[in-house]
Amino acid sequence: MATSLDNTLAALAEPARRGVVDLLRVRPRPAGELASALHMSAPAMSRHLRVLRLNGLVEEEHTQRADARLRVYRLRQQPFLQLRNWAAEVETLWSGQLANFKQYAEGGRKGKRQ
Amino acid sequence: MNTDCVTVSTVVAVDPSSAFTIFTSEIALWWKPKGPGLFRRGRNGTLKFDSGRLLEIDGQGEPFEIGRVLAWEPPRRLVVEWRQEGFAPGERTEVEVRFEAEPAGTRVTVQHRGWDALATNHPARHGTTGNAFTTMIGLRWADALTALRGGAGFSL
Numbered sequence: 001m002a003t004s005l006d007n008t009l010a011a012l013a014e015p016a017r018r019g020v021v022d023l024l025r026v027r028p029r030p031a032g033e034l035a036s037a038l039h040m041s042a043p044a045m046s047r048h049l050r051v052l053r054l055n056g057l058v059e060e061e062h063t064q065r066a067d068a069r070l071r072v073y074r075l076r077q078q079p080f081l082q083l084r085n086w087a088a089e090v091e092t093l094w095s096g097q098l099a100n101f102k103q104y105a106e107g108g109r110k111g112k113r114q
Numbered sequence: 115m116n117t118d119c120v121t122v123s124t125v126v127a128v129d130p131s132s133a134f135t136i137f138t139s140e141i142a143l144w145w146k147p148k149g150p151g152l153f154r155r156g157r158n159g160t161l162k163f164d165s166g167r168l169l170e171i172d173g174q175g176e177p178f179e180i181g182r183v184l185a186w187e188p189p190r191r192l193v194v195e196w197r198q199e200g201f202a203p204g205e206r207t208e209v210e211v212r213f214e215a216e217p218a219g220t221r222v223t224v225q226h227r228g229w230d231a232l233a234t235n236h237p238a239r240h241g242t243t244g245n246a247f248t249t250m251i252g253l254r255w256a257d258a259l260t261a262l263r264g265g266a267g268f269s270l
Contacts, residue, residue, distance in 0.1 A: 090120045106128065
């Protein structure tokens, strides 16, 4: 299944699909519940779920509830781990540079100017 | 962390006034360039505050304007615009640095913000993807994922 970062971002470059992901963060949900929560028609929701599924962001899960067979959607872990790396990059940049700053201010600099 | 910014801090064993001076006047001596070029692809240089701007000067002495200084309030606070590789013309983020006295010296807090605003005007919002957009959306999701990892029986 395609889960490159580009696919993930393309799938998320649409507010309705980000809305779906936000809802699925809380717990898996059936398509009908997602549609009504986002005030969308069932066919429209179905199209968004298809894009999310083809890009590997969500997967279907079949559960038994009472006697009914229920199909719910849930988030897949891998594409979101890739995204996490982008945020970590900015944080890593500043953590690293602040460590350089601290080391220089407390150590290397001493004696040079005083 | 909110969805718009990254915040990092450290405590350094000097007074705020020294910390401010070292952070600004001596940035070339402690900032260590890394990777394929943060500001210009394939080129790493030294940083310098010069005439109300923050510059990166490469090996040939050619400057890249990272951004204008928006607030210069020694020894407490500094705000500077921040552009890097992948930003379209007119796009910018903002870095605020605060210096607060503490018993052990000075707490230096860096807040890198403005990613949400960047996204609003970015062509990436209409389908294509770029470096600035990917970084922005990474920040947006970092927050969500931290929350996710913590609870709701769903661990990443």
